[in-house]
Amino acid sequence: MxxxxxxxxxxxxxxxxxxxxxxxxxxxxxxxxxxxxxxxxxxxxxxxxxxxxxxxxxxxxxxxxxxxxxxxxxxxxxxxxxxxxxxxxxxxxxxxxxxxxxxxxxxxxxxxxxxxxxxxxxxxxxxxxxxxxxxxxxxxxxxxxxxxxxxxxxxxxxxxxxxxxxxxxxxxxxxxxxxxxxxxxxxxxxxxxxxxxxxxxxxxxxxxxxxxxxxxxxxxxxRSFDPRAPYERSVDAPVQEQMQFDAHLDSAEPEPWRSMHTALKAAGPFLPHAEGTTALPENFVVVSNYGSGGDPKKRGRRSSHFPAFTVTGKVSRNVILVDDKDHGRFSIPEAGALQTFPGNYPWSGNDRSQQVGNxxxxxxxxxxxxxxxxxxxxxxxxxxxxxxxxxxxxxxxxxxxxxxxxxxxxxxxxxxxxxxxxx
Known part of the structure; x- marks a missing residue:
């Protein structure tokens, strides 16, 4: 053209x-x-x-x-x-x-x-x-x-x-x-x-x-992510077990959806990290703050080997667990990478979580x-x-x-x- x-x-x-x-x-x-x-x-x-x-x-x-x-x-x-x-x-x-x-x-x-x-x-x-x-x-x-x-x-x-x-x-x-x-x-x-x-x-x-x-x-x-599928539902199962979900995929189907870990690893060389912090490990779990009515036991969980929950302006409130211990929150560049912005995108001004989520x-x-x-x-x-x-x-x-x-x-x-x- x-x-x-x-x-x-x-x-x-x-x-x-x-x-x-x-x-x-x-x-x-x-x-x-x-x-x-x-x-x-x-x-x-x-x-x-x-x-x-x-x-x-x-x-x-x-x-x-x-x-x-x-x-x-x-x-x-x-x-x-x-x-x-x-x-x-x-x-x-x-x-x-x-x-x-x-x-x-x-x-x-x-x-x-x-x-x-x-x-x-x-x-x-x-x-x-x-x-x-x-x-x-x-x-x-x-x-x-x-x-x-x-x-x-x-x-x-x-x-x-x-x-x-x-x-x-x-x-x-x-x-x-x-x-x-x-x-x-x-x-x-x-x-x-x-x-x-x-x-x-x-x-x-x-x-x-x-x-x-x-x-x-x-x-x-x-492929669409279906949290009801047997191999995708067990969020409390060991990460090693969750990583075996690929064995359940039919090779004739479209490619599996991309996971949080896959996306953050690809963006890794371009992601800036605040002093004293490092890249997230391969295995982590995200605990959502949505739809819980304030009850932590009702909060949804996603393994790092699954897609993230919808990234909204409240993404910085989601808790990251590593070995069942609080590992902090997504940084703005990491949240941006989950939105597929380049890892070094120059987020500026205030309300950056809201910018990312919108x-x-x-x-x-x-x-x-x-x-x-x-x-x-x-x-x-x-x-x-x-x-x-x-x-x-x-x-x-x-x-x-x-x-x-x-x-x-x-x-x-x-x-x-x-x-x-x-x-």
Whole structure:
């Protein structure tokens, strides 16, 4: 394909999961990010960034986005989709219906101020789910050039919203005519991510963008992790016994999922270690703090030879046991490696656990981008993404000046910091 056929705009960029994936695929990218700390990480990583609110940038700074950024990606914050979860109240289900009706209203008049008034009656974060559609319609109105591809990802409860996106985009005509893959919830361990994380994925392609095939979601190349399987269930069995699980795998099946130990060992040469600490041993057990109601006896356990629990913003609370003794917690670089960030990724600012947990795993994003844009993956995607080249001080300052308005501080262009904290 022509060089740099694609350039990606990520509306909710976080510390750079999708940008890292794009980098290793050779695709330029730019991110819009609200959180100051995530932006500090992005600047140190050398990632092009606008520190701003997605809605405000669309309204007031749209011209700052180069016209040749022709792929739109985004994952609105998880809280936006609480209305879509199972077991929700009638009022929340009604909010979801209102949200979907407003999506349809946008197609008819994307600048209608009444839409914003109606959105103001819902959870403020719910409005963010409409931003990808609003950016698409605005780009078409401004340039007569819709995005050639749209890629959306979020927690599984976002699936009904992505299905609504599919229905709306496939109803459009002319330059805005799209083909969409059927949205699905994908398991990230199927793509080499050493954790059991699930994401709802949506992919759309503009019909006149000359893609060579119908859009499809990426096919997994590893086995799903099933904690109910007999050879994977015995978390209290000796590690030596657990390591024999490979004998139970059918050679005709896909490759086994990747374990925490495998991932940390591969990233090991690039992982920094705080003074007085060393790399984790091969055999350890992670005790999760989730779903326990405060009772340590109910906390889940995973051997180092299994994938990790979903890495969230509370990953630093998980206890690591070695020989049944408390061995501390995952460091930020180790938690990042479980998210498949390069071992030496330059995490910066505060709330680093939250940054790590909020990010899309880069290895998973590589598979999604590759499938969405028909871009081939590196011969060994895992090996190719173990090391990062951080920005020089001069480059980081240049990126911050562009993203914040000053080379070493936020300015009036940036979201007020008290609002960032609340967000």
């Amino acid at each position: 022509p060089e740099q056929r694609f350039k990606i705009l990520d509306l909710f960029a976080g510390p750079g999961g999708l940008d890292v994936a794009a980098h290793f695929l050779g695709i330029p990218s730019m991110g819009i990010e609200w959180d100051r700390n995530a932006c500090l990480t992005r600047y140190q990583a050398g990632l092009d960034t606008i520190h701003g609110d997605v809605s405000k940038v669309r309204r007031e700074r749209f011209s700052e986005i180069p016209e040749d950024f022709n792929v739109l990606a985004g994952g609105p914050p998880c809280q936006s989709f609480s209305v879509a979860g199972k077991g929700r109240g009638r009022g929340q289900i009604e909010d979801l219906r209102k949200l979907m009706n407003l999506m349809k209203a946008l197609v008819n008049d994307h600048e209608n101020p009444e839409i914003d008034k109606e959105l103001g009656k819902l959870d403020p974060r719910a409005a963010l789910v409409l931003e990808p559609l609003r950016w698409l319609l605005k780009r078409n109105a401004e340039y007569g050039k819709p995005y050639d591809a749209i890629i959306l990802e979020q927690v599984p409860t976002a699936l009904p919203v992505w299905q609504e996106y599919k229905e709306i985009l496939e109803s459009l005509t002319g330059e805005l005519e799209y083909e969409c893959a059927e949205p699905h919830v994908l398991r990230t361990e199927r793509y080499g991510v050493p954790q059991t994380r699930q994401r709802a994925i949506f992919i759309a392609r503009r019909k006149k963008a000359d893609f060579g095939s119908v859009p499809e979601l990426p096919k997994g190349i590893f 990010a899309v795993p880069p290895l998973f994003a590589m598979h999604v981008l590759g499938a969405a844009l028909e871009v081939p993956l590196p011969e060994d995607p895992i090996e190719s993404a173990l090391k990062w080249e951080p920005a020089s001080e001069e480059r980081a300052a240049e990126l911050r000046e562009r993203g914040c308005g000053d080379e070493d501080r936020c300015t009036d262009l940036c979201p007020p910091q008290d609002e960032v904290t609340k967000k």
